[in-house]
Amino acid sequence: MKFKLNKNNIADGAQFHKKRKLIVYKNGNTIKVCRNKCKHQGNLFTKTKNSHIVKCPAHGWELDLEKMKYTKPRGIDLDQELLESKIHDDSILVIDKNLKSNIFYKKQKQTLKNKELRITHYTHATAEINCGNFKIITDPWCEGPAFTTGWWLNQAPPTNWLQNIASSNLIYISHSHSDHLNIHTLKKIKTLNPNIEIIIPAFKNKSCDNMLRRIGLSNIKRIPFLVWQSINKDCRYMILEDFTGKNDSGILIEYKGYSVLNLVDSHNLNNGELPEVDILMGSFSGGSSGHPVCWENYNQDEINKILCQKKISTLQKIIRMISITNPQVFVPFAGYFSELHPADLEILKLNKKNTLEDVSDLIEKKFSSVDLWKPLPNQTFDLSTFSIQNKFDQSVNDHDFENYDRLYFDNPYYDYMSTLKSVQEYFDWAHYRDDKLILHIIETDQFFNKTIREFYVDFKSGKVSKTIAVDGNNHYLRIKVKSHIFRYVLAYGFGWEEISIGFQARLFRNPDIYNRGFWNHFQDKLPSIPLFKELYDL
Numbered sequence: 001m002k003f004k005l006n007k008n009n010i011a012d013g014a015q016f017h018k019k020r021k022l023i024v025y026k027n028g029n030t031i032k033v034c035r036n037k038c039k040h041q042g043n044l045f046t047k048t049k050n051s052h053i054v055k056c057p058a059h060g061w062e063l064d065l066e067k068m069k070y071t072k073p074r075g076i077d078l079d080q081e082l083l084e085s086k087i088h089d090d091s092i093l094v095i096d097k098n099l100k101s102n103i104f105y106k107k108q109k110q111t112l113k114n115k116e117l118r119i120t121h122y123t124h125a126t127a128e129i130n131c132g133n134f135k136i137i138t139d140p141w142c143e144g145p146a147f148t149t150g151w152w153l154n155q156a157p158p159t160n161w162l163q164n165i166a167s168s169n170l171i172y173i174s175h176s177h178s179d180h181l182n183i184h185t186l187k188k189i190k191t192l193n194p195n196i197e198i199i200i201p202a203f204k205n206k207s208c209d210n211m212l213r214r215i216g217l218s219n220i221k222r223i224p225f226l227v228w229q230s231i232n233k234d235c236r237y238m239i240l241e242d243f244t245g246k247n248d249s250g251i252l253i254e255y256k257g258y259s260v261l262n263l264v265d266s267h268n269l270n271n272g273e274l275p276e277v278d279i280l281m282g283s284f285s286g287g288s289s290g291h292p293v294c295w296e297n298y299n300q301d302e303i304n305k306i307l308c309q310k311k312i313s314t315l316q317k318i319i320r321m322i323s324i325t326n327p328q329v330f331v332p333f334a335g336y337f338s339e340l341h342p343a344d345l346e347i348l349k350l351n352k353k354n355t356l357e358d359v360s361d362l363i364e365k366k367f368s369s370v371d372l373w374k375p376l377p378n379q380t381f382d383l384s385t386f387s388i389q390n391k392f393d394q395s396v397n398d399h400d401f402e403n404y405d406r407l408y409f410d411n412p413y414y415d416y417m418s419t420l421k422s423v424q425e426y427f428d429w430a431h432y433r434d435d436k437l438i439l440h441i442i443e444t445d446q447f448f449n450k451t452i453r454e455f456y457v458d459f460k461s462g463k464v465s466k467t468i469a470v471d472g473n474n475h476y477l478r479i480k481v482k483s484h485i486f487r488y489v490l491a492y493g494f495g496w497e498e499i500s501i502g503f504q505a506r507l508f509r510n511p512d513i514y515n516r517g518f519w520n521h522f523q524d525k526l527p528s529i530p531l532f533k534e535l536y537d538l
Contacts, residue, residue: 005033005092013051014065022083023054024092025065032068033085033094035271039076039245041317042268058313074475075434075517076245103226104275109257110234112384117255119279119383121375123155125180125264125334127281128164131235131255135168138251138262139334144184145341145404148485150502151179152340156397158378166192172237173200174264175248176207176524178498179288179337183538186215195219199229201239201249203524207495208247210528214538225249226270240274242266245516247524252277258383261325264334267317272324278383280327285335286314287353290500294347296478296508303350311354315362322367329371329381332359339503341401343446343482347503408484413491413532420455424464426490427457429531432521434459436475438468443483448506452483459518475515481505492538493530495523 015024021036036044038056045054052066062072070076084095120128125139142157166189173181200208202222212220225241235255242248250269253260263269263282292298292306322330339348356374363372373381378391416422439457444450456468470476485504499505529536
């Protein structure tokens with residue numbers, strides 16, 4: 001899509017164009033144009049005292065318009081927002097290749113038969129969507145913990161979840177986080193149907209593909225973004241990309257002209273360019289990060305303030321998405337987890353989340369015409385009648401903490417990873433570099449009471465050592481981490497958000513700037529084969 005902006009009277013610095021939500025930055029003869037959307041959650045930037053720096057008020061992200069790079073957090077570029085522009089004498093021609101007209105065109109609605117289009121909630125982000133005789137399962141997590149032992153389901157799935165999922169036509173997995181790509185659940189599904197079709201987004205890296213293949217699932221289809229995939233003459237779906245700069249996605253399903261949009265965890269799905277839909281499904285609780293409750297940068301009052309801001313931000317996202325998509329029904333899901341492990345009771349008390357009552361109050365206040373379905377396990381919403389059907393064969397949660405603890409404590413390479421030589425092998429394998437970052441690892445027992453060992457990694461050289469000099473030019477990151485979890489993640493080549501999102505560490509950074517480049521690398525850019533190749537098969 002192309003459009004023109006008036007070039008007259010553009011002064012040096014940042015100029016905000018409200019109608020098109022753009023920022024025009026001028027410095028002498030240089031003019032650059034970008035979207036006025038923060039990559040994190042799509043909020044608008046505001047000016048700062050510095051003419052070439054704009055700031056997102058929601059979470060403090062700062063964008064340097066001169067370099068078109070974020071200065072907070074570190075390690076993320078603006079490749080999605082920077083727009084191609086051609087400068088003429090009196091105008092600026094802006095070319096936005098990401099805006100595609102009529103991509104969401106709707107088919108005419110047909111009459112639905114009873115029970116022809118249904119959504120059945122299992123637990124957390126797992127749902128069964130029936131389009132006629134075609135059954136789609138989203139993000140199956142019905143067994144065991146997620147994020148090592150950090151997250152546990154607080155809604156037990158239906159008793160027949162395994163048979164139902166294994167007999168589905170396809171499974172959609174939105175991203176690589178283990179509450180969506182859950183090893184324990186998928187291994188069970190594989191025992192019943194190893195050839196089940198799984199669709200995943202065509203992310204640039206292949207961390208999802210690789211994890212599924214390690215589990216033993218091979219019927220995997222990478223689906224490009226913004227391309228309709230036809231199931232039959234009545235049904236089609238499309239995968240949408242989250243524009244936050246992290247690997248995340250949502251899915252739009254259309255059947256006989258009726259549409260269901262599953263946002264999953266996305267904060268800025270398709271950069272806010274979304275269609276109107278009948279059903280909108282999205283996360284609601286927040287609290288899905290170790291920040292700030294696991295960070296030692298903050299006192300208790302500061303933690304409470306940040307948590308309050310995050311809860312509000314999550315509710316504001318719901319407002320924004322409902323305003324864009326104008327659904328008849330909103331479904332709050334992807335938030336049914338708790339920090340139930342005995343070692344994490346402190347986190348359970350600290351990590352306050354939004355409740356279904358908070359969402360209900362929000363919908364009633366802001367969107368009186370929107371219905372709210374607060375789903376229970378094995379409860380079905382029928383779009384033909386807009387009615388809810390309850391079933392009562394819900395299983396009982398048996399979290400079996402000891403059994404899953406044993407999985408991590410029995411890591412066959414725990415003792416091998418006790419030497420600096422083996423740790424050096426791991427960081428050579430990971431191959432991450434940062435001219436400023438010093439990482440300080442302190443391994444502890446399960447309750448952070450006893451130090452087992454500590455070491456440093458200088459990412460300028462990649463070298464591991466027992467001691468290191470840290471000065472004002474360095475960015476310092478200290479991670480106190482449960483030793484059995486840390487060495488398990490290293491040995492199996494898993495992403496480090498199993499540690500950070502899983503509440504398995506206590507962290508401190510100086511300066512207090514999120515290093516997106518570091519966390520992205522150690523979550524989604526690690527080599528596909530672990531350091532110990534015999535641990536590839538899961």
